[in-house]
Amino acid sequence: MPIGTVKFFNTDKGYGFIENEDGSGDSFVHITAVQAAGMQTLNKDQRISYELETGRNGKVSAINLQQA
Numbered sequence: 001m002p003i004g005t006v007k008f009f010n011t012d013k014g015y016g017f018i019e020n021e022d023g024s025g026d027s028f029v030h031i032t033a034v035q036a037a038g039m040q041t042l043n044k045d046q047r048i049s050y051e052l053e054t055g056r057n058g059k060v061s062a063i064n065l066q067q068a
Helices: 029-038
Strands: 003-010 013-019 024-031 047-054 062-068
Touching: 003 029, 024 029, 024 047, 029 062
Parallel strands: 024 062
Antiparallel strands: 003 013, 003 047, 013 024, 047 062
């Protein structure tokens, strides 16, 4: 599972981005993935492990979030 650091998360808008530790760019994360992991929000600089999933719209997003 990739590990990254939360770069930005806006609870009101329901999305944010995780900066991948391996330098491969940022991963989009939606509030539904955060809530599915039993969390209310993500905090800037929080370390997270996750999986990547390609949605029906063809966009890749982080799912199965866990504290790293």
